[in-house]
Structures are given as structure tokens and as C-alpha cells.
Amino acid sequence: MKGNNGKVFLVGAGPGDPELLTLKAVRALGQTDVVMIDDLVDRRVLEFAPAARVIEVGKRGGCKSTSQDFIERLIVRLASRGKIVARIKGGDPFVFGRGGEEALTLARAGIECEVIPGITAGIGVPAALGIPVTHRGLARGVTFVTAHSRDGTGPDWAAFARVDTTLVIYMGMQHVAEITAALEAAGMPAATPAAVIQNGTMEQQRHVIATLSTLADAARRAALGSPALIVIGKVVGLAHPAQRAAAQRRIA
């Protein structure tokens, strides 16, 4: 079976700006017969795959979307017919991208799979505001989590409050008030700088900069929604003055 198989590239497109694609991703796209692209990925990346058939596989937190099972069956079917397939995801395929599941499914089917990393939103989006997520003296490091895991439970926020890393929460917009309240209850200071950034690195980027205790209200007043990232920690205090001013105007 292996002889007739194609190949799958699991490609990270980065946080939004199409220029954050890597050279390796561009080279892979140029070789592909089929591109399977997520909703949140900028369509300009398709310019690098001019000969490819494009399949839209809408996946969007909370909304109606193509099921993961269906996507995986489709990738296997295409690759086992000899196609070179690029599966493009926002951010990095192995950071909250379900790329691990897809890689395992392909391995079980005996199909070659190459993972091409992308800039994850948790690093690239704060950087767009001037926020260095691991700044020495302000953070020991950085933690990326989602608000809820597969079993529906939330993280042990008390443990996160103790860890002294910048906390970056993906897909958390439904839970800003709950998360910030839990961290405050766990002993994180109410004045800890915190931000919500929607559509980071894209033209339509919008954000608020507040504190742990005021973040939920600020995000609500600015009418921010998904896709967005929550960033909590002293490093948020290093955001560019211009970005702080823009955030102020937004919630005034």
C-alpha cells in the first residue's frame, strides 16, 4: 500500500499575518495537489499553492464546523490515492491544533506525514503589542492553556497562580470572568496586568489592556469576541505606549 500513497504536510500558518508563513511552508504548498484550509487562516496563503484544489474545512470555536473525524477520513482518503495534501492550520499544528490526532491517524494508515511548525498565537500575538512573554525579572517563563479540556473541566487555576509564568489562554473568550475570578481567588494579585487581543497580527486586530480584576469588564465594554487570546502577567505592562493608548480609547 505504501508505494501508492501520497504525503501529507501538516502546516502551521502562524497567527494571522500571511507573512508569518515559513519558507518551508511555502515550499510544501508549491508541491501540493490539494490544500485543506481552516476557516481562520488568511486566504492569501493559497497564492503559494496555485495548482492545488482547495477544500475548506471550517473549524471555528463554538460554531458549526466540519467534524474532526470527517477531516481525518478525508485526508487519509486523498493521500491514499497518491495525492500530496497540505493541511493548513492557524498558528502551530501541534499547539491546540488537533495536529497530534491527525499525525497519529496518518501513521496508523501508513501515510507519510511531515509537520511544518508555525508561529503560535501565544507568542506572535503578544509580540505584536510589544509584549515579551518571558521577560527576565517579570516572568520565569510562559504557559499556554485552553480554558477547558476534553473532559469539560477547567484547569487547576490555583496551581497556575503559583507557577509565576506568564499565562496565555487560548479559546477562552466564553470564560474571561470565570478565569480571572478563579485566579484572583487563588491569590493572584488583582492588579496583575492582563490583556485580551482579538484577531492578533491582522489588520482588524483589536485589544484591551487592563488588570486581572478589570479584564472581563474591559473586554465586554470593547465588545471583543473570538478568535482572541487572553494574556495575564506582569509582562503585559511592557506593551507599547501606542498600543496602551489605543486600548484606552476602545473602552472609553
Next chain:
Amino acid sequence: MKGNNGKVFLVGAGPGDPELLTLKAVRALGQTDVVMIDDLVDRRVLEFAPAARVIEVGKRGGCKSTSQDFIERLIVRLASRGKIVARIKGGDPFVFGRGGEEALTLARAGIECEVIPGITAGIGVPAALGIPVTHRGLARGVTFVTAHSRDGTGPDWAAFARVDTTLVIYMGMQHVAEITAALEAAGMPAATPAAVIQNGTMEQQRHVIATLSTLADAARRAALGSPALIVIGKVVGLAHPAQRAAAQRRIA
């Protein structure tokens, strides 16, 4: 003063493989008069800056290296003479890259600075072994830390043991035994899968895959050294079978 100033790009070159450079980084390099490049960055990236003067600013954990102060003074001097400067760092400039310090120094000097994110080693290097750092059901997320912070103290490993994220430790090769012992003492199971990966994503990549209790010995027997990454968590168990076999041969 502002009128005569040049501009500085703080560019992340990614974990090693020069193809992991972004399109934005390539565009910036093409505009630069001067490139300041770290020791650990592959020299092939200089092909994208054919007209630039190249300044080597050796920075390497533990060894004799150009001081951070000197580097910052040099960047400011060049940019304030109107030069377009690209400061290239391994990985991402804002993840343990001292990019935050450089950005603040430039802001104080009134010099324009643009940060161009790169693939951080903590994501790209495990991916090269097939390890998805946030795989659902195996990890709630991922934490990046260094073994020691500016004040010389180590992290609160007991808190990290409770957090249930994949733990990725940068610049920790001097402390593998100490870190793994502390995590085990804090209640992390001795059988937790763990890896050390040296020169990840480069031709000379070498690694071991072991458990929390056997990692330090395995890394020593395989004679692994810096630059390397330590990855601890159930997700390490998803490394490609071929990578597992290579690791076995290395410590046999």
C-alpha cells in the same frame, strides 16, 4: 533626533533549520544595512542579506560571549546613524531571547523597532520528533521555563508538577539530574516520559527518550550537551517509532 534614525528588526530565526525562517524575516533581511547574528543561528540565513555588513555577537549559554550591554549599545549606535539593522536570534526574540531588553532600550533611545517572531525551539524541536506538546487528553497545555532565573533561584518545581502541562525546559543541560529529582520529589510519577533533544531540527540533531527517573542518566550516557531542550510529559510517548529507535541505539 528621530528623523535621522534608522530602524531595527528583532528577528527570530527559528530553532535551527534555516527553512523555518518566515517570509517577513526574509523581507526584513533584504532591506538591512547591518546584520547582528548570534552564535547559534545557521549562517545560511545570511544569504537573504547579501548587501549587509555582518557582525557576529557570540552569545552562548555558559561560555565567553559578547555582553548584553555591549550588544545593546552597538545596536543603538548603528541605528542612530541611520542604519537599518537586523538583530537575528535563534528561536523567537521574545522567548528567553533578551529581545524584551533590546526593545525597551531602543524605545528609550527613540529608535523604531519591529519584532519579527520566530518558531520557538519549545514547539519546533519536539515537533521534529513527532511530539505534539499540547495533545488533548495527555496535557492541558505547555509551559516553557529556564532552569534558573536572573536571581539564581530555580523555579518552584512542586507547583509545576501540579499544573498538568507539558514541561519544556530551555538551557537546562547543566541541571538535568537536579530538575528531574525535584519534579519526582514533588510527586510527578517516575515513569513520566521525558526527552533531551540537542541541536533540534538541524542535521546534527541527537536525542534520548527516557522517563523522568532515567533521563539524566540517559542524557549522560549519550553524551548530550548544550544547546538542548528538556521535554517532560505524557506527550513524549507520542514520539515517532523511528525516533524512539534512534534514541535506543544512542544509549545502548
